[in-house]
Amino acid sequence: MKKIIITTLILLTSLVLYLHDYNNKPISESRLMMDTVITVKAWPPNAQSAINEAFKVFHEIEEALSFHIESSELSALNTNFQATRTIHLDNITDLSLKYYKITEGYFDPSFAIVNKLYGFYGNIPSQLPDKELIKDTINEFAGLTKVLSFDKDYAHLKHGAKIDFGGIAGGYAINLAARAMVNAGCHTFLIDDAGDIKVMGTKPDKSEWTIAVLNPIEKSFLATAKLPSAMCISTSGNYERFVEINGIKYGHIMNPLTGFPAEDFVSVSVIAETPEEADILSTALFAMPKESAYKIAEELSLAALFLTADKKVVLSKKGNDFFLLNTTK
Amino acid sequence: MQKNNLIFIITLLTISAVAYYFHFKSQNSAQYEVRVLALNKTFFRPSSNRLVVKGYLGESVITWNNNDEVRIEKSPCPNQNCVRMGSCKNIPLICVPNGIIINPTVQNFDAVTGQ
Structure with missing residues (x-):
């Protein structure tokens, strides 16, 4: 009898431990959406249903704000220069206008018209546009506050202008997806939209959220970032989206003052409380000349990590609290 | 306690301990693995x-070298950016036009930014 009791106790303990372990394992899913790969990783409870909810949000945002989908609200604005105001269009234009002002125009979704001149949208073969054409195009069609206006029911775009929310839509979608996951009853997760990342909650093993920052030149890790719960990180660079003209690569993030690809940095990473802020500010800082970027990062008290074109690594003051540089080669 | 019972308990405990040791060891060792999604x-x-693997546009050829580095060797995509990325380890490789994701399990990190 004793043997049976002991055996049963041991087996029950094993079962409890196994189930506890099983319930603490995350589920991860990657999908190609919004012209990139999106990965959502979630821990129980409700991990799978929360992941499904997150991808529903990404799908909804893609349908509403894609530059390439003809039926999107943004395409209506870009094609007809007028679109019915919707929640997503209102939210994203509000955020864009806010950060257009904060960054003094370095974050400017209306700069799509200049990117188009280089052939970034596949509309024409890649080419180096004439300087005068760039200048005239900027004067006429760039500047978000200049080309975008609203009345009670409609958003209006200046005829001939184009808007691309690529520098903010990912962050916006992450924010909404995170809310959807919490509403679905999942409180520990990571959402990764091509390097725009939000973490939430405490993992079962209590370990810190650790994000590696890539050094795109050496294909190694530049640094690691330790993120507290609910924080976000985003990295912008010109090494992935570019056009090649006469053997020279031209990146997609433009300096709005010159109309030429920004070239002071290889990458800029920003940690912020919201994914939109991290997404926008990493892009805006990347577009700036070095001195302006360092100054703005300090003024806004941002945790930022810069990899300059001459391969120097620079951390903002607050960056020291979050980034740990990789000193091994 | 009878000698037989003592041996029985010790045997059970030993089996459990060995099982848990290998179980937790396998959990904690960050095994490097690459998943290809297509x-x-x-x-x-x-x-x-x-x-x-077959993608939206056609077949992509993915190869590994002896250093566990993975690359997209051939792709039907128009811009060939994925092929130009060359060999990588620990870093995701993506071919958006052909719908190919090469996702490594990144040791010690929850995610990678800047890829």
Whole structure:
């Protein structure tokens, strides 16, 4: 009898431990959406249903704000220069206008018209546009506050202008997806939209959220970032989206003052409380000349990590609290 | 306690301890693994180190070298950015036009930014 009791106790303990372990394992899913790969990783409870909810949000945002989908609200604005105001269009234009002002125009979704001149949208073969054409195009069609206006029911775009929310839509979608996951009853997760990342909650093993920052030149890790719960990180660079003209690569993030690809940095990473802020500010800082970027990062008290074109690594003051540089080669 | 019972308990405890040791060891050792996702199917590294997967546009050829680095060797995509990325380890490789995701399990990190 004793043997049976002991055996049963041991087996029950094993079962409890196994189930506890099983319930603490995350589920991860990657999908190609919004012209990139999106990965959502979630821990129980409700991990799978929360992941499904997150991808529903990404799908909804893609349908509403894609530059390439003809039926999107943004395409209506870009094609007809007028679109019915919707929640997503209102939210994203509000955020864009806010950060257009904060960054003094370095974050400017209306700069799509200049990117188009280089052939970034596949509309024409890649080419180096004439300087005068760039200048005239900027004067006429760039500047978000200049080309975008609203009345009670409609958003209006200046005829001939184009808007691309690529520098903010990912962050916006992450924010909404995170809310959807919490509403679905999942409180520990990571959402990764091509390097725009939000973490939430405490993992079962209590370990810190650790994000590696890539050094795109050496294909190694530049640094690691330790993120507290609910924080976000985003990295912008010109090494992935570019056009090649006469053997020279031209990146997609433009300096709005010159109309030429920004070239002071290889990458800029920003940690912020919201994914939109991290997404926008990493892009805006990347577009700036070095001195302006360092100054703005300090003024806004941002945790930022810069990899300059001459391969120097620079951390903002607050960056020291979050980034740990990789000193091994 | 009878000698037989003592042996029985010790045997059970030993088996449990050994089982848990291997279980937790396998959990905590960060095993390097690369998953290839194409058209909602998941593929793993084959013993031949050469994987041909079908995407939206056609077949992509993915190869591994002896250093566990993976690359997209051939792709039907128009811009060939994925091929130009060359060999990578620990870093995701993506071919958006052909719908191919090469996702490594990144040791010690929850995610990678800046890829």
